Amino acid sequence: MSSGAQGRPVDLALGRTPLVLGNNDFGTVTDAVCGPIDEGSKTPRAWWIAFLTSAALTGVLGLMIIYLFWTGVGVWGLNVPVGWAFDITNFVFWVGIGHAGTLISAILFLFRQRWRTSINRFAEAMTIFAVICALLFPGIHVGRPWLIWWVFPVPLQQNMWPNFRSPLLWDVFAVSTYFLTSLIFWYIGMIPDLATLRDRATGKIRRVVFGLLSLGWTGSNRGWHRYEVAYLILAAIATPLVISVHSVVSFDFATSQLPGWHTTIFPPYFVAGAIFSGFAMVLFLIAPARQWFGLKDIITMRHLENMCRIMLATGMMVGYAYGLEFFIAWYSGNTYEKFAFFNRALGPYWWAYWTMVSCNVLVPQIFWLKWARTNIWVMMIVSFLINVGMWFERFVIIVTSLSRDFLPSSWGMFWPTWVDLLTLLGSFGLFYTCFLLFIRFLPMVAMAEVKSVMPQARAHGHEPNAPSTGDDRATARAH
Amino acid sequence: MQRTGESRGSTLAGLLVEFESVDTLLHGAERVRDAGYTKWDAYTPFPVHGLDGAMGVSYTKLPLFILACGITGLATGVLMQWWMNAVDYPYLISGKPTWSLPANVPVIFELTVLFTAIGTLVGLLAFNRMPTLNQPIFNSERFRRVTRDRFFIGIEAGDPKFDRQRTGALLQSLGGTAVEELEDSNP
Numbered sequence: 001m002s003s004g005a006q007g008r009p010v011d012l013a014l015g016r017t018p019l020v021l022g023n024n025d026f027g028t029v030t031d032a033v034c035g036p037i038d039e040g041s042k043t044p045r046a047w048w049i050a051f052l053t054s055a056a057l058t059g060v061l062g063l064m065i066i067y068l069f070w071t072g073v074g075v076w077g078l079n080v081p082v083g084w085a086f087d088i089t090n091f092v093f094w095v096g097i098g099h100a101g102t103l104i105s106a107i108l109f110l111f112r113q114r115w116r117t118s119i120n121r122f123a124e125a126m127t128i129f130a131v132i133c134a135l136l137f138p139g140i141h142v143g144r145p146w147l148i149w150w151v152f153p154v155p156l157q158q159n160m161w162p163n164f165r166s167p168l169l170w171d172v173f174a175v176s177t178y179f180l181t182s183l184i185f186w187y188i189g190m191i192p193d194l195a196t197l198r199d200r201a202t203g204k205i206r207r208v209v210f211g212l213l214s215l216g217w218t219g220s221n222r223g224w225h226r227y228e229v230a231y232l233i234l235a236a237i238a239t240p241l242v243i244s245v246h247s248v249v250s251f252d253f254a255t256s257q258l259p260g261w262h263t264t265i266f267p268p269y270f271v272a273g274a275i276f277s278g279f280a281m282v283l284f285l286i287a288p289a290r291q292w293f294g295l296k297d298i299i300t301m302r303h304l305e306n307m308c309r310i311m312l313a314t315g316m317m318v319g320y321a322y323g324l325e326f327f328i329a330w331y332s333g334n335t336y337e338k339f340a341f342f343n344r345a346l347g348p349y350w351w352a353y354w355t356m357v358s359c360n361v362l363v364p365q366i367f368w369l370k371w372a373r374t375n376i377w378v379m380m381i382v383s384f385l386i387n388v389g390m391w392f393e394r395f396v397i398i399v400t401s402l403s404r405d406f407l408p409s410s411w412g413m414f415w416p417t418w419v420d421l422l423t424l425l426g427s428f429g430l431f432y433t434c435f436l437l438f439i440r441f442l443p444m445v446a447m448a449e450v451k452s453v454m455p456q457a458r459a460h461g462h463e464p465n466a467p468s469t470g471d472d473r474a475t476a477r478a479h
Numbered sequence: 480m481q482r483t484g485e486s487r488g489s490t491l492a493g494l495l496v497e498f499e500s501v502d503t504l505l506h507g508a509e510r511v512r513d514a515g516y517t518k519w520d521a522y523t524p525f526p527v528h529g530l531d532g533a534m535g536v537s538y539t540k541l542p543l544f545i546l547a548c549g550i551t552g553l554a555t556g557v558l559m560q561w562w563m564n565a566v567d568y569p570y571l572i573s574g575k576p577t578w579s580l581p582a583n584v585p586v587i588f589e590l591t592v593l594f595t596a597i598g599t600l601v602g603l604l605a606f607n608r609m610p611t612l613n614q615p616i617f618n619s620e621r622f623r624r625v626t627r628d629r630f631f632i633g634i635e636a637g638d639p640k641f642d643r644q645r646t647g648a649l650l651q652s653l654g655g656t657a658v659e660e661l662e663d664s665n666p
Contacts (some may be wrong), residue, residue, distance in 0.1 A: 026524060030627045161567065164563065165564070165570070169586070174585065181592060184599065192524075199624070199625070216610050216613075218611055220522050221522070221523060222536060223607045223608075224525075230541060230603040235547075237596060239591045240588075244589070449525070451525040457527070468529055
C-alpha cells in the first residue's frame with residue numbers, strides 16, 4: 001500500500017483505493033470488529049439512549065396491538081371506501097426497506113463488487129428486522145387475527161384450501177420465503193465470525209453460546225470450499241427472489257381494477273423504490289454505528305459514497321416512474337385513469353404527493369456534488385428525507401386511489417387516528433430495538449470476508465506447482 | 480465411570496503446523512499433497528484462493544444435492560396447487576379454468592426458492608459434518624487463532640501414511656512457526 005498522486009492511498013496490486021484503510025492486518029481487523037462486543041467492552045452512552053428509546057416505542061407498539069385486538073380494526077381510521085391505509089402502507093414500506101440488504105449481499109456479490117464485504121452483514125441484518133416489521137402488519141390488519149393461519153395450506157375443519165390464484169396469497173408465500181431465505185443467508189454468512197467470537201471468548205457462557213451457534217466451525221479448507229459454493233448458490237437464488245418479492249407485493253395493487261393501481265409499470269417501479277429506500281435506511285444506520293464502534297477504517301467514506309451514488313441512481317428511476325405514470329394516464333385516454341393522477345397531484349392529498357416528489361426526486365439530486373456524498377450530516381438528513389418520501393409514496397398510491405375511485409357518490413377521505421400514528425411509530429421502535437441488540441452482541445462486519453479482500457490475503461510470488469499425485473480434474477479447475 | 484489404565488491418558492489424534500502467511504501455507508499444502516497424504520486439511524481464517532489446487536481438493540457434490548431440493552420445491556408447488564385448487568376443492572372464480580398455470584407461477588417460484596435455500600443450509604451442514612462441537616483440534620490452544628490471523632495444516636493420525644516421526648519431520652520442514660501434537664482427550 002502506498003500513496004497515490006493526490007495523496008490518496010492506493011492498493012498497488014489492484015490500482016484502486018484499498019477497501020480497508022490504515023495499517024490494518026488480519027488481527028487488527030478482528031480486534032476492531034470484535035472489540036466493541038467483547039466481554040467487558042464498554043457500551044457507548046449513545047447506544048443506551050437509543051436502545052431505551054426504541055424499547056419504549058416497542059412497548060407502545062405492543063399496547064397498540066393489544067388495544068386493536070381487544071376493540072377491533074375500528075380503532076384505526078379505516079372506512080369505506082378506504083379499507084387499506086396505514087396498515088398496508090407500513091407493510092409495503094418495511095418490505096421495501098429490506099430489499100437493500102439482499103441487493104448488497106446477493107446482487108453485488110454476483111457482480112463481484114468487493115466493497116460490499118464491509119457492509120453486507122449489517123445490511124442483511126437490517127433486511128431481517130425490516131421483514132419482521134413488515135410481516136407484523138398483514139398479520140394484525142385482518143379483522144379476526146386469530147384466524148390468520150387460514151392463509152397457510154393446512155387442513156381446516158371446513159375442508160377448504162387457500163385460493164392460490166389470489167395475489168394476497170402470493171404475498172404470503174413471497175414474504176415468508178423472503179424472510180426464511182434472508183435468515184439462512186445471514187446465518188450461513190455469520191458462522192465463521194461466530195467461530196471467531198467463540199475463540200476469543202474468555203467467559204464460560206460466551207464460549208458455550210458462541211460454540212453452539214458456530215456449530216464446530218474449524219475453518220478447514222474443505223469446509224470453506226463447500227461454504228463458498230453454498231454462498232454463491234444462495235446469492236444466485238436470492239437475486240431473483242428479491243426482485244420477485246416486491247413484484248408480488250405490487251401485484252396486490254396491479255391486478256386490481258382500481259384506477260391508480262391497475263398499471264403494468266408497478267413491478268419494476270416498486271423494486272427500484274425498494275432499493276432506493278433500503279439504501280437510505282442502511283446509510284442512516286451505518287453512519288452513526290461506525291462512529292460509535294470505531295469502524296471507520298473498515299466502513300470507509302468510499303462505502304458511504306458508493307451508497308449515495310446508488311441512491312442518486314435509484315432516486316432518478318423512481319422519478320422517471322412518477323413521470324411515466326402521468327404520461328400514461330394522459331396517453332391512455334381513459335377518463336378515470338386521468339382523473340386518478342390529476343387527483344393525486346391536485347386533489348385533497350396534494351400535500352402527501354408533493355412531499356413524496358420533493359423527498360424522493362428533488363432532495364437526492366444533491367448527491368451530484370461530491371461534497372454532499374462525503375458529508376455525514378448531509379447523508380443522514382437526505383436518507384431520512386428519502387425514507388419519509390418513500391413512506392408517503394406508498395400512502396399516496398394506496399389512499400388516494402381508494403378514496404376517489406369511479407363514482408363520486410362513493411368517495412371518502414381517510415384520516416389517521418392516534419392508534420394509526422402510534423402503531424407506525426412503534427414499528428420503528430421494534431426495528432431499532434432488534435437492530436441495536438444486533439450491533440451490541442453480534443459482529444456487524446463480516447470479518448472473514450473483509451480479510452479475504454485485504455492485500456495480505458493474496459499469495460505474493462507464489463507459483464502453483466502441479467501435483468505429482470492426486471486428482472488432475474480438480475487441479476485444472478482450481479488453477 | 481471407572482476407566483481402565485490403558486484408556487486413561489490421551490492418544491495422538493494428529494499433527495498440526497502453524498503458518499503466518501498465505502504464501503508459506505500454499506507451499507506447505509503442496510508439499511503435503513505431493514507426499515501422498517489423504518486425511519488432512521488446511522485451516523484458515525478466510526477462504527484462501529488457490530488452496531484447493533494446492534491441496535488437490537476435488538469440486539464438491541453439494542450443488543447436485545441443492546438442485547435436487549430445488550426440483551422438489553418446484554414439484555411441490557405444482558402438485559400442491561393443482562391438488563388443492565383443482566382436485567380436492569375446485570374453486571370456480573369468474574368462470575376461469577380451475578387449473579391454469581400462469582396464476583400459479585408465483586407460488587411455484589417461491590417454493591422452489593424456499594426449498595433451495597433450506598436445502599443449501601441442510602446440505603452445507605451435512606457435507607461439512609456440522610455441528611461437531613467436540614473435535615481433537617479444539618484441544619490446541621494455538622489453534623484458537625485460526626479464526627483470527629493464523630493458518631494451519633493438520634494431518635490426522637488415521638491417515639494410512641501417518642508416522643509420528645516422519646510426518647513430524649515433514650511438517651517441521653514446511654517453514655511454519657510451530658508444530659504441535661494433537662491429543663484426543665475422549666478416545
